[in-house]
Amino acid sequence: MAYLEMRDIVKRFPGVLALDHVSLSVEAGEVHALLGENGAGKSTLMKILSGAYQRDEGEILIDGKSVEIKGSHDAQALGISIIYQELNLTEQLSVAENIFLGRPIMKNPLMVDWREMTRQAQRILDELGVDISAKALVRDLGVAHKQMVEVAKALSINSRILVMDEPTAPLTNREIDTLFATIRMLKAKGVSIIYISHRLEEVMEVCDRATIMRDGRNVTHMNVKDTNLDEIIRYMVGRELKEKFPKIHIPLGEELLRVENLNAGPQVRNVSLSVRAGEILGIAGLVGAGRTETARALFGMDRKQSGTVYVAGKPVEIRRPLDAIRAGFGFATEDRKGEGLVLTMNVGQNITLATLDQFQRGGKLNLGKEKEVVLGYIDRMNIKTPSHLQLARNLSGGNQQKVVLAKWLLSQSRVIIFDEPTRGIDVGAKIEVYNIINELIRQGAAVVMISSELPEVLGMSDRVAVMCQGEITGVFDNDGTLTQEKVLYYATGGDKHTA
Numbered sequence: 200m201a202y203l204e205m206r207d208i209v210k211r212f213p214g215v216l217a218l219d220h221v222s223l224s225v226e227a228g229e230v231h232a233l234l235g236e237n238g239a240g241k242s243t244l245m246k247i248l249s250g251a252y253q254r255d256e257g258e259i260l261i262d263g264k265s266v267e268i269k270g271s272h273d274a275q276a277l278g279i280s281i282i283y284q285e286l287n288l289t290e291q292l293s294v295a296e297n298i299f300l301g302r303p304i305m306k307n308p309l310m311v312d313w314r315e316m317t318r319q320a321q322r323i324l325d326e327l328g329v330d331i332s333a334k335a336l337v338r339d340l341g342v343a344h345k346q347m348v349e350v351a352k353a354l355s356i357n358s359r360i361l362v363m364d365e366p367t368a369p370l371t372n373r374e375i376d377t378l379f380a381t382i383r384m385l386k387a388k389g390v391s392i393i394y395i396s397h398r399l400e401e402v403m404e405v406c407d408r409a410t411i412m413r414d415g416r417n418v419t420h421m422n423v424k425d426t427n428l429d430e431i432i433r434y435m436v437g438r439e440l441k442e443k444f445p446k447i448h449i450p451l452g453e454e455l456l457r458v459e460n461l462n463a464g465p466q467v468r469n470v471s472l473s474v475r476a477g478e479i480l481g482i483a484g485l486v487g488a489g490r491t492e493t494a495r496a497l498f499g500m501d502r503k504q505s506g507t508v509y510v511a512g513k514p515v516e517i518r519r520p521l522d523a524i525r526a527g528f529g530f531a532t533e534d535r536k537g538e539g540l541v542l543t544m545n546v547g548q549n550i551t552l553a554t555l556d557q558f559q560r561g562g563k564l565n566l567g568k569e570k571e572v573v574l575g576y577i578d579r580m581n582i583k584t585p586s587h588l589q590l591a592r593n594l595s596g597g598n599q600q601k602v603v604l605a606k607w608l609l610s611q612s613r614v615i616i617f618d619e620p621t622r623g624i625d626v627g628a629k630i631e632v633y634n635i636i637n638e639l640i641r642q643g644a645a646v647v648m649i650s651s652e653l654p655e656v657l658g659m660s661d662r663v664a665v666m667c668q669g670e671i672t673g674v675f676d677n678d679g680t681l682t683q684e685k686v687l688y689y690a691t692g693g694d695k696h697t698a
Contacts, residue, residue, distance in 0.1 A: 202227040202262055202391050203360055209256035210243055214585050217243045219415045220257070225360070228389045230382060232402045232423065235412035236435055236625040237597030238583045241395055244412075245362050249281050250274045261360070277360075280353035284365040284596075284623060286345050290338040295320035297337055298352045323351045327381055343374035350381060361385065362393045365623050367401060371486050379405050397625045399428050411435055436627040444658025445630065447637045451661075452476030453511065455527075455645035456614045461506030463496035468669040470506070474614065474645040479636065481660030481677070482649045484690045489669040490649045491533055494616045498523045498530040500538075510614060524553055529612030531603045533619045533649075535596075539603040542592035546584050547573035549591050550605045557609075576605040581631060597628030604635050615639060616647045621655065633659060653683045665689040 201224040210218040218240050225231045233241050246252040248259070250270040259266050261277055268274050288297050295317045296303075304319065306312040320333035329347045337345060346366060353361050363382075367375045382392060382405055394406055402409065403423060411418045411434045418434050454475050461470040466489035474480045482490050495501040497508065499517040508515055515526040523530070532538040540549050550573050551558060558569040573587045582601045584594060591602060600620070607615050617636065621629040636659065640646055650656050656663055657677060665673045665686055673689040675681050 201225060204260040205244065205248065205257065206260070207257045208244060208247060208254050208259075210247060210252060211255050217415050218247075218254075221412065221415070221417055223393075223410050224420075225391045225393060227359075227391055228386050229408065230386055230392045230394055230406045232406040232409035233393050233395050233412070234399075234402065234409055234431065234435055235418075236627045237595035238414075239412040239435075239625075240415040241412055242364075242595070243415075245281060245364070245393070245395070248274070248279060248360075248362070275356050278356070278358050279360045279362075280356065280358040281362040282346065282349040282353065282364065282366060284368055286342075286349055288337050288345055288348060290336075292337060293317075293333065294324070294331060294335050294337060294340075294348050294351075295333040297348055298323065298333075298355050300352075302356075319355070320351065323354050326354070327351060327384075329377070329381075343370050343377065346370070346378070347381070350385075354385075358390065360391045360393070362395070364395045365397070366394075367396065367398060368623050375401070397623065399431055399626070402431070403428065413437060432626050435625065443626075443630075444655065445633050445637065446659050447640070448661070449477045449640060451478050452643055454509075455511055456647070457509040457512075458497065459507045459509075461493065461496060461503060461508070463492060463501055463503040463506075466492040466669040467496050467503075470666075470669075470671055472647075472664055472671065472674070474647060476613075476643045476645055477640045478661045479640060479646045479648055479659055481656035481663045482647060482666060483653060483656045483663055483686050484666035486651070487668075488666040488690065490666050491618055492669075493666070494530065494532075494618050494647070494649060498528055498616065500530075524610065524612075527613035529553075529607030529610055529615040531600075531607060531615070531617045531620060533622065535599055535603050536592075540591045540599060543590065545588045545590055546577065546582065546594070546602055547587035549602050550576055550587075550609060553606055553610045572609065576609060580605050580608075580635065597624035597631075600624055600628070600632065601635075604632065608635070608639070611642075612644065614645045614647070616649070618649045619651065620648065621650075621652070653686055656686070657681060657683065667692050 203225040205223040207220040207222060208218050209220055221240060221244055235241050243252065247254050250268040250273050259268060266277055298320045299316050303311045304316040317333045324331050324333060327347060327350060331344050331347060337348065366378060385392060396402055406423045408422055410420050452475055454473055457473045459471050461467055470493050484490050492501065496503045499519045499522050508517060510526050517523045517526060536542060551569055558565045577587060580601045583598050591599060620632050636646055648659060660677045663675050663677050663681060663686060664671050667690055
């Protein structure tokens with residue numbers, strides 16, 4: 200008998216059938232992949248399991264008993280924990296305080312037992328085999344350690360069902376290995392793990408079985424060892440994806456961006472690069488190499504200390520993002536929810552956010568023209584939303600990313616920087632993002648693409664710049680001979696070289 204069963208779950212929102220009789224069965228001590236494109240219904244199903252949403256129909260059973268989950272307290276009482284992609288920690292509190300947040304260990308009704316709470320927190324951390332002090336402030340931890348604090352929090356309530364949503368997205372390969380070791384340890388203790396990821400190679404490595412969803416319905420259930428990546432992708436998207444990286448090659452035009460000796464803090468040191476119209480320059484490097492910091496300095500989000508930036512041969516002074524936009528820059532940031540979107544605004548407002556002057560007439564917005572343009576971009580980019588008035592926060596990750604891209608397409612920016620453009624989105628949406636990038640270079644834009652995924656960098660770039668410790672250590676033509684091994688050599692401090 201399965202430890203967790205969700206049977207024929209139905210969830211309706213106004214005008215949308217989000218879940219159509221979806222079932223999920225997870226055994227004790229199993230790592231179960233929940234897969235599907237953005238918008239397939241995975242998050243909605245997990246929100247029902249966590250008590251954030253209430254199901255309209257169906258039944259949930261834990262250890263053979265029917266249960267009602269009306270809120271997060273019910274879920275916790277039943278041993279259910281969810282580690283979201285956006286970690287839910289309070290930065291200014293200690294690790295121990297975060298682990299026991301909302302349920303401190305008390306000496307008496309009026310006094311917290313800080314020593315015992317710290318001792319128990321440290322015991323859990325030590326069991327996980329991670330070198331974290333329970334007294335440390337969360338704000339001083341790296342992303343991987345913060346994630347382990349979330350795991351410790353789940354163990355502190357004796358969770359028997361643990362949901363991990365895109366757990367490896369911000370991690371390095373070494374940190375991923377540590378996480379997988381933790382998952383195997385939890386599995387050995389009988390914890391049921393629901394693993395949501397768009398990195399299908401990880402699913403093949405760490406998961407036992409998989410449930411695949413599409414358009415709010417079950418597509419299939421399978422044993423991972425009996426399948427392969429191509430079959431999983433076919434079930435997820437409902438079609439075969441002939442090519443993972445639909446790179447196009449077009450004649451290059453004038454040099455649109457030149458950066459000379461850019462310095463901006465310890466992670467951007469004497470960075471020089473150039474990009475031509477119709478070209479994609481990939482920027483590769485390990486976490487902390489300075490890739491994002493370089494992009495932020497170029498766009499005026501962080502102050503540069505020195506260096507010169509030229510757009511179409513003319514020097515430009517960029518002190519703030521508005522200067523960058525006026526100079527012809529667009530920037531799809533790595534943190535699309537925190538910096539790329541205004542989540543409390545609707546889809547249409549986000550799409551036109553950088554180009555409101557296009558819709559002004561006599562000091563007033565031409566709302567009719569704005570709506571017409573927005574609807575055109577929603578259709579053109581296949582943004583799945585019930586309306587242009589839908590709040591951005593209610594969209595799936597892939598559709599949120601398309602809204603960010605629509606904003607910069609509309610701006611007709613000449614130089615567009617993409618920082619991790621496909622992070623956290625599914626394989627089908629990735630192809631759509633790549634095709635949007637292709638459309639931009641067809642229109643003569645210069646594209647800078649930062650990515651932690653080397654196959655993506657090599658699959659989509661015309662040239663690749665490699666960074667290490669704030670410096671560019673190599674720039675290479677991507678002529679078919681450039682290998683991942685060579686990129687990694689320069690990403691770990693190989694000799695400076697320009698090819």
